[in-house]
Amino acid sequence: MIRFDHITKKYPGTNRPALDDIDVEVLRGEFVFLVGASGSGKSTCLRLVLKEDRPTSGSIHVLGQDLRSISNRKVPYFRRNLGVVFQDFRLLPNKTVFDNVAFSLQVIGKSRGFIQEAVPDTLKMVGLAEKAQRFPHELSGGEQQRVAIARAIVNKPQVLLADEPTGNLDPTTSAGIMALLERINAGGTTVIMATHEAGIVDQMQRRVIELASGKIVRDERQGGYATAAIPTITEGAGTHRRASVPVTQMPVTQMPVTQLPAARTPVVPAPAPRLASVFAPTPSEPLTFPSAPVAVPATRHEPAPGRAGREQAAVIAADTGMPLPPLEADPEPAPSAESGRPMARPALPVTQHDVPEQLTLAEKLGLRSPGEKTDQSGEQNVGPTR
Numbered sequence: 085m086i087r088f089d090h091i092t093k094k095y096p097g098t099n100r101p102a103l104d105d106i107d108v109e110v111l112r113g114e115f116v117f118l119v120g121a122s123g124s125g126k127s128t129c130l131r132l133v134l135k136e137d138r139p140t141s142g143s144i145h146v147l148g149q150d151l152r153s154i155s156n157r158k159v160p161y162f163r164r165n166l167g168v169v170f171q172d173f174r175l176l177p178n179k180t181v182f183d184n185v186a187f188s189l190q191v192i193g194k195s196r197g198f199i200q201e202a203v204p205d206t207l208k209m210v211g212l213a214e215k216a217q218r219f220p221h222e223l224s225g226g227e228q229q230r231v232a233i234a235r236a237i238v239n240k241p242q243v244l245l246a247d248e249p250t251g252n253l254d255p256t257t258s259a260g261i262m263a264l265l266e267r268i269n270a271g272g273t274t275v276i277m278a279t280h281e282a283g284i285v286d287q288m289q290r291r292v293i294e295l296a297s298g299k300i301v302r303d304e305r306q307g308g309y310a311t312a313a314i315p316t317i318t319e320g321a322g323t324h325r326r327a328s329v330p331v332t333q334m335p336v337t338q339m340p341v342t343q344l345p346a347a348r349t350p351v352v353p354a355p356a357p358r359l360a361s362v363f364a365p366t367p368s369e370p371l372t373f374p375s376a377p378v379a380v381p382a383t384r385h386e387p388a389p390g391r392a393g394r395e396q397a398a399v400i401a402a403d404t405g406m407p408l409p410p411l412e413a414d415p416e417p418a419p420s421a422e423s424g425r426p427m428a429r430p431a432l433p434v435t436q437h438d439v440p441e442q443l444t445l446a447e448k449l450g451l452r453s454p455g456e457k458t459d460q461s462g463e464q465n466v467g468p469t470r
């Protein structure tokens with residue numbers, strides 16, 4: 085599913101490679117923790133999988149494709165198979181929960197009917213069906229991260245990449261997020277999660293790949309966090325104590341037992357998790373997606389054309405730290421209301437050198453091909469890489 089062959093990544097102006105001759109393969113359906121000290125190369129790995137950056141040498145295959153063979157124009161199609169979750173959520177602050185999730189479908193031209201069905205289904209899966217009309221500032225951190233996860237999975241990606249998704253959350257909330265990620269994985273989605281959370285890694289007992297100075301120093305099928313390279317802090321106020329609430333103690337009732345609308349059976353089953361029973365379906369909670377959409381005014385979910393769309397883009401730019409693309413064809417000035425907002429530093433900064441300058445924000449986010457017209461009528465532009 086994902087294979088690195090002799091991958092070396094050396095950033096310009098640096099002496100030491102961020103990744104140094106990495107060979108690794110992740111199979112379909114696996115749940116993999118990427119661990120290692122700060123600067124060991126975890127985020128670089130995720131960026132390379134997303135084709136946000138290129139390796140200096142070596143080849144990467146994702147979903148059967150050699151990333152070198154995917155042109156810039158095709159990258160957005162490729163990325164539709166990948167969902168990404170960041171530590172800092174990156175929600176649109178002036179959009180409702182529903183609209184935050186719907187946005188990623190709108191920009192790839194999904195029909196209104198599809199959006200009206202898929203978004204409520206996904207919100208139900210993450211336990212936020214009742215909060216579809218809330219704004220991000222009206223949610224807790226854990227709820228905001230669940231919105232971000234809903235946005236990442238609403239298009240049913242085959243792979244979910246998570247870069248320290250619990251980094252800003254308390255232990256109990258983190259446990260809920262991990263339960264959600266485990267359920268998503270149980271539905272067949274491959275999950276790769278970079279983390280420093282020792283307690284979570286120890287609890288989950290999944291595959292652990294440890295990086296140190298750009299090299300893989302450990303690859304355990306059912307591992308824990310600590311090694312000599314990254315010892316677990318057991319006393320004091322270190323970050324490793326944060327994850328001391330066992331996932332098994334999370335309020336399961338808060339997590340509706342559903343799965344992705346079209347769950348895939350992993351070709352290679354993930355190793356039997358110690359916590360599998362917590363997330364397994366029960367007879368009273370069938371593994372189906374509800375068909376009844378959350379009642380929301382239809383007028384709120386129209387694809388945002390013209391200036392409205394650019395306002396959304398401006399908000400994303402402000403929130404994600406990504407540059408706003410030039411608006412040459414726009415006679416109106418770009419919105420400035422958000423310009424005073426602090427710019428969050430992206431955990432996975434998009435590297436722009438691989439991307440032409442004139443792309444729209446949706447194109448730069450990988451949600452639409454350069455020059456691609458939004459298809460309002462159907463879904464033929466959405467789906468596997470082509």
Ligand SMILES: Nc1ncnc2c1ncn2[C@@H]1O[C@H](COP(=O)(O)OP(=O)(O)OP(=O)(O)O)[C@@H](O)[C@H]1O
Nearest residue numbers: 095096098102120121122123124125126127128129
């Ligand atoms: N754009 C860049 N330019 C130059 N060097 C970079 C760039 N991005 C990352 N690096 C360097 O590459 C190395 C690996 O960084 P990376 O962000 O992948 O580490 P990480 O394991 O994700 O760290 P953290 O846990 O702190 O997020 C570090 O030495 C970092 O300074």
